[in-house]
Amino acid sequence: MKNFFLYFKKFISISRYNKPHGILLLFYPCIWGLSISNKNILEVYHLCIIFFLGSCGMRALGCIWNDLNDKNFDILVKRTKNRLIAAEKVSNYEIIIFSIINLVFGVIPLFFISKFSIILCFCVLPLIISYPFMKRITWWPQLWLGLNFNWGLLVGYYSVSDIKLNITIILFYTGSIFWTIAYDTIYGFQDIEDDIKIGVKSTSIKFRKSPKIFLIFNYFICYVFWITSLSTLMPHTLILFFLSVMFITLVFNILKMSLADPLSCERSFKNNSLFGFFTTILLVSFNIFK
Numbered sequence: 001m002k003n004f005f006l007y008f009k010k011f012i013s014i015s016r017y018n019k020p021h022g023i024l025l026l027f028y029p030c031i032w033g034l035s036i037s038n039k040n041i042l043e044v045y046h047l048c049i050i051f052f053l054g055s056c057g058m059r060a061l062g063c064i065w066n067d068l069n070d071k072n073f074d075i076l077v078k079r080t081k082n083r084l085i086a087a088e089k090v091s092n093y094e095i096i097i098f099s100i101i102n103l104v105f106g107v108i109p110l111f112f113i114s115k116f117s118i119i120l121c122f123c124v125l126p127l128i129i130s131y132p133f134m135k136r137i138t139w140w141p142q143l144w145l146g147l148n149f150n151w152g153l154l155v156g157y158y159s160v161s162d163i164k165l166n167i168t169i170i171l172f173y174t175g176s177i178f179w180t181i182a183y184d185t186i187y188g189f190q191d192i193e194d195d196i197k198i199g200v201k202s203t204s205i206k207f208r209k210s211p212k213i214f215l216i217f218n219y220f221i222c223y224v225f226w227i228t229s230l231s232t233l234m235p236h237t238l239i240l241f242f243l244s245v246m247f248i249t250l251v252f253n254i255l256k257m258s259l260a261d262p263l264s265c266e267r268s269f270k271n272n273s274l275f276g277f278f279t280t281i282l283l284v285s286f287n288i289f290k
Helices: 002-015 021-036 041-074 092-111 115-123 125-137 141-149 151-159 167-198 211-231 237-256 262-289
Strands: none
Touching: 002 041, 002 092, 021 041, 021 141, 021 151, 021 167, 021 262, 041 092, 041 125, 041 151, 041 262, 092 115, 115 125, 115 151, 125 141, 141 151, 141 167, 151 167, 167 211, 167 262, 211 237, 237 262
């Protein structure tokens, strides 16, 4: 029994289940895609559960993959040096077992979604696999993460919609990428001093001389894309009002945060998760009552 709890603790740690914000940031776009479709989300509520399980598994697999490729970097960063793979506190056998368990959760949605959505799931694999290497070759790994983390918008939407190009979902997906760039840039400021010494690249480092302007710019672009997208689908001044208030709150969050304080950056990052939650509530509500 003691060994079981030891393995379980390792599984939770290496999969980051003790830090659920990443799961939620991957999960919310799936629900947004369902909400933007013409399908009443109450009729496909089971997909919400399925996508949550899939988000848990895929985010955990992503963390393990990143840790394997970044272990030589992580050991040099104060915040990440005690991660199991970097600190060599987990065996290769355990990594394989933990990965298989997470893979089981990750592939669950494939049994419940349309064939086209399954194709979309496989199309994103090159983006996922290549993500850990982006910080080595470009200042824009956050853009790559945005493409990855919001892919669920497309998968969710086309799980219940016809296979045709839809400008509404494309605009919303594009806007969401800018949102991800913003919150992951904030996240990157937690380790910026160590990252500069190591030599990895990020938008946090590239725009460190005028970070708040860059962050607010990304939020504004996201806002424009979202408002344009939803105005074609839900022409309600109420949803536009709520979205405007939420984005203003994000801007105030940026203005008052201290990018030199890792704890302040962490709080601001988590506020983006809260923003995603309220966006989900807003879109689901208008889907049900439209």
